Amino acid sequence: MNEFFYRNGELYCEDVSVTKIAGEVGTPFYLYSSDALISRFKAYDQAFSGSSHLICYAVKANSNLAVLNLLAGLGSGADIVSGGELRRALRAGIEAASIVYSGVGKTEQEIRQAIEAGILMFNVESMQELDVITRQAGRLGLKAPISFRVNPDVDPMTHPYISTGLKKNKFGLSMSDARKAYRAAAARKELRISGISCHIGSQLTELQPFVDAFRRIRTLLEEIESWDIEIKYIDTGGGLGIRYNDETAPEPAQYVRTLLKEAEGLNQTVIVEPGRSIAGNAGILVTRMLYTKEHEGRRFYIVDAGMNDLARPSLYQAYHAIFPVEETDTPLRETDVVGPICETGDFLARQRPMPDVPRGSLLAVMSAGAYGFTMSSNYNSRPRIPEVMVKGDRFQVVRSREGFEHVIRGERLFELDC
Numbered sequence: 001m002n003e004f005f006y007r008n009g010e011l012y013c014e015d016v017s018v019t020k021i022a023g024e025v026g027t028p029f030y031l032y033s034s035d036a037l038i039s040r041f042k043a044y045d046q047a048f049s050g051s052s053h054l055i056c057y058a059v060k061a062n063s064n065l066a067v068l069n070l071l072a073g074l075g076s077g078a079d080i081v082s083g084g085e086l087r088r089a090l091r092a093g094i095e096a097a098s099i100v101y102s103g104v105g106k107t108e109q110e111i112r113q114a115i116e117a118g119i120l121m122f123n124v125e126s127m128q129e130l131d132v133i134t135r136q137a138g139r140l141g142l143k144a145p146i147s148f149r150v151n152p153d154v155d156p157m158t159h160p161y162i163s164t165g166l167k168k169n170k171f172g173l174s175m176s177d178a179r180k181a182y183r184a185a186a187a188r189k190e191l192r193i194s195g196i197s198c199h200i201g202s203q204l205t206e207l208q209p210f211v212d213a214f215r216r217i218r219t220l221l222e223e224i225e226s227w228d229i230e231i232k233y234i235d236t237g238g239g240l241g242i243r244y245n246d247e248t249a250p251e252p253a254q255y256v257r258t259l260l261k262e263a264e265g266l267n268q269t270v271i272v273e274p275g276r277s278i279a280g281n282a283g284i285l286v287t288r289m290l291y292t293k294e295h296e297g298r299r300f301y302i303v304d305a306g307m308n309d310l311a312r313p314s315l316y317q318a319y320h321a322i323f324p325v326e327e328t329d330t331p332l333r334e335t336d337v338v339g340p341i342c343e344t345g346d347f348l349a350r351q352r353p354m355p356d357v358p359r360g361s362l363l364a365v366m367s368a369g370a371y372g373f374t375m376s377s378n379y380n381s382r383p384r385i386p387e388v389m390v391k392g393d394r395f396q397v398v399r400s401r402e403g404f405e406h407v408i409r410g411e412r413l414f415e416l417d418c
């Protein structure tokens with residue numbers, strides 16, 4: 001897959017010059033390739049062909065309505081974690097019956113909305129949550145479909161902030177609690193047991209942890225079935241990694257083949273919840289260099305995108321490749337690429353070999369399609385930046401740049417007498 005490439009020394013997204021978009025939209029902005037999104041989704045879908053499956057795209061990775069709508073058109077379901085994501089998914093045309101609802105802190109109101117919408121199932125993470133779902137379903141006179149998110153205690157060997165399937169993490173129920181939970185749920189008429197699920201972490205570059213988790217879940221599934229509880233879905237979560245730098249992440253097809261091998265002999269529908277592996281390399285962040293400066297022997301490129309626009313480098317020391325939009329063969333020198341935010345942690349790259357480029361140049365921050373815009377904020381009263389989607393030789397702004405009025409929306413002066 002390479003929807004971002006140089007043509008005549010200039011970076012293109014499909015058939016559109018990035019410089020041209022920057023000229024019309026201004027900087028910074030997120031840029032997505034529709035072809036890349038489609039081909040990544042299809043890679044999953046085709047690898048599953050012939051087996052009963054559902055791809056529930058993890059909305060948190062990139063929740064732009066245009067992205068969701070594109071995936072909806074390909075038959076995608078959604079993995080959501082809030083009422084807001086539920087509404088986005090529905091608005092974008094994803095069918096309620098293909099939505100799974102994950103997350104440790106679903107509120108009563110969110111639970112009610114999701115039951116009313118008719119989602120496929122809740123991935124329940126605690127007994128108290130189960131009680132709330134039971135109560136809300138009872139009030140609505142409906143049966144709530146549930147699955148328990150089991151914490152298989154598998155080390156995904158990824159960054160500690162994004163590993164979720166270890167005993168010490170807040171996610172899911174332990175295997176032994178899950179056994180009790182299934183028995184309890186089976187006795188409640190307000191509930192319908194639909195599945196079993198897990199999610200062990202994100203940006204996994206090895207398949208073995210997925211295999212280990214699947215085997216544990218499968219053992220539990222078979223035990224539960226022996227109690228005459230029918231389970232229709234086995235949801236293995238998301239987490240497949242992508243190449244940011246020099247990692248070698250397995251391809252979706254390889255990952256799916258591995259899962260299907262583990263699922264042999266089961267009659268359940270396999271659900272996967274990929275986010276990053278669909279959207280991550282389908283997007284970039286385009287930023288302009290405002291200034292360059294040197295001190296204490298260090299060179300800084302000060303750009304117009306900051307940690308409020310792309311939090312990953314500051315938050316996880318994540319690596320994103322950065323290339324000049326106009327190709328150059330000037331020598332590389334170690335450079336800190338930093339944003340305008342008043343924090344030392346505001347950087348996009350540190351001590352990175354970068355070519356000499358003049359002030360005003362455009363830079364492309366790669367692999368920014370997942371957990372980029374969705375984690376952005378208004379910190380430092382910076383308006384959130386636009387999102388642009390390309391198809392062939394055309395592009396469209398799919399979220400416009402915020403203005404100052406967006407930034408202060410809902411605020412008012414304190415008018416009570418002090």
Ligand code: LLP
Pocket residue numbers: 058061079102103162199201202203237238239240273274275276277312316370371
């Ligand atoms: N399912 C569940 C229940 C999840 O919690 C997640 C991600 C996914 C699916 C999708 O995982 P993916 O396929 O994208 O790895 N902000 C972090 C990543 C946090 C992931 C949270 N959960 C980052 O920028 O690396």
